[in-house]
Amino acid sequence: MKVLRGRYVIEKNFTNFYHQNIYCEFDEFSMDNELNRFFLFAIRVFKRYSSYSNLSRCEMVLDEVQYEHVDFNRIKLYHRTI
Incomplete structure (x- = not known):
């Protein structure tokens, strides 16, 4: 069973219509993001x-x-x- 993980890339999938592959994009996980910076700021204030x-x-x-x-x-x- 094929499963889609990530964000579906419409352009690549339309250009390769007959292939069995599904093209997706993934965001790289990083601890240093805006939400975690907010949490760190709040922790230091508290x-x-x-x-x-x-x-x-x-x-x-x-x-x-x-x-x-x-x-x-x-x-x-x-x-x-x-």
Whole structure:
């Protein structure tokens, strides 16, 4: 059974119509992305005002994430109505 994983590439599939292959694109996973930068920023802000010890552990999980100040005007919130 063939399964589609990733994003279907229409152009390549139309040009190779008779082939049995399905062309897909994949996004490369990276720990250093906008959402994880936001989480790291939030953890560091909360650490200033909290004695909750697990915040340090959460910060260690995100050690590959580059710390930067978050501009809340740049954050894109996507939502879908059901």
